[in-house]
Amino acid sequence: MRRTLFLLTFLLAPRLLGAADFKRDIAPIFKSKCYACHSESAGKEKNGYVFDNLERLAGDIRPSGMIDPGRPGESPLMELLTLPEGDKRHMPPKGSLSAKEIKVMREWIAEGASLEKKASGKPSGLVPQVKVAAVEGWTSLDGKVISAAFVSLEGGVVVLRMNGKPYRVPMEKLSEASRKQAEERAAQGP
Ligand code: HEC
Structure with a gap:
């Protein structure tokens, strides 16, 4: 319960990728x-x-x-x-x-207003399965922390993976340090 509330407040009711394409x-x-x-x-x-x-x-x-x-x-x-x-x-x-x-x-x-085409076939196949990045801490603007792996940064939206599920988080919801972290991870490439 605590965990659920925590996730909800951090991501403002995140949804799985793929509800709207x-x-x-x-x-x-x-x-x-x-x-x-x-x-x-x-x-x-x-x-x-x-x-x-x-x-x-x-x-x-x-x-x-x-x-x-x-x-x-x-x-x-x-x-x-x-x-x-x-x-x-x-x-x-x-x-x-x-x-x-x-x-x-x-x-x-x-969900982040992505213009990207989803990978065909899989309903939630947008996130490539190639390589799973390390789980690390991410901090929201109001100081809450979650543990998730970086997946990608596209058009101002960070995609993180938590418990095997992708979440889209707009950059402006993240602390400055986490924004930098996302930019660094994106620059490192897959
Ligand atoms: C019949 C023509 C017409 C259709 C169809 C139309 N628009 Fe417009 N739209 C206009 C006109 C004319 C303006 C300028 C209105 C004004 O500034 O008074 C405008 C302005 C806008 C603006 C700018 C508003 C602003 O505050 O600067 C947006 C955004 C927009 N339309 C979105 C849409 C969307 C989304 C749709 C479809 C759901 C749509 N329009 C359908 C004629 C149309």
């Missing part, structure tokens, strides 16, 4: 509800936002960007999608995402 779950929503006004393919870039060029989209996925990885509640995109329909900032301007689409969008952001 960009290509499978998110891209189709952008395509059907947003591309008409926000895509290079349609030649429409309202307010400079496009959702079909992943390099450009990646630039909007960062703390204080339109999509704050790991923090749907702080992500302006979620606000735009969930404002009442009459609001002039509501997106899309006419109609709305379905409740299910909003849920999967929120999950995807909560």
Whole structure:
């Protein structure tokens, strides 16, 4: 029980990788509800936002960007999608995402808003099984410590492995020392 609480408070209800996948779950929503006004393919870039060029989209996925990885509640995109329909900032301007689409969008952001394609076949196969790094201590911003192995650092999100399961932790939730640790591990490579 203690351990469960501890993990929950550290990671703010972490989920296993793979509940939402960009290509499978998110891209189709952008395509059907947003591309008409926000895509290079349609030649429409309202307010400079496009959702079909992943390099450009990646630039909007960062703390204080339109999509704050790991923090749907702080992500302006979620606000735009969930404002009442009459609001002039509501997106899309006419109609709305379905409740299910909003849920999967929120999950995807909560999990770190990765644009990476998952390895095919395995539902949670994103984390390569090649080599298991040593378990070491990681400290959150508010001083809690967990023991986990470093897996990867991608787009501001650290993937750690704990009890054989991968967890995504946004860099800004880690102490400065742990952030450095993650950068060092990433630089060391596999
Ligand atoms: C019919 C055209 C249209 C569609 C469809 C549309 N948008 Fe927009 N979007 C706009 C326009 C126009 C603006 C500029 C609004 C403004 O600043 O008044 C905008 C602005 C935005 C912005 C910038 C808001 C800001 O505060 O700077 C984002 C992000 C956005 N849209 C996301 C989306 C998403 C996500 C979808 C799909 C769910 C979507 N839009 C669908 C027309 C559209």
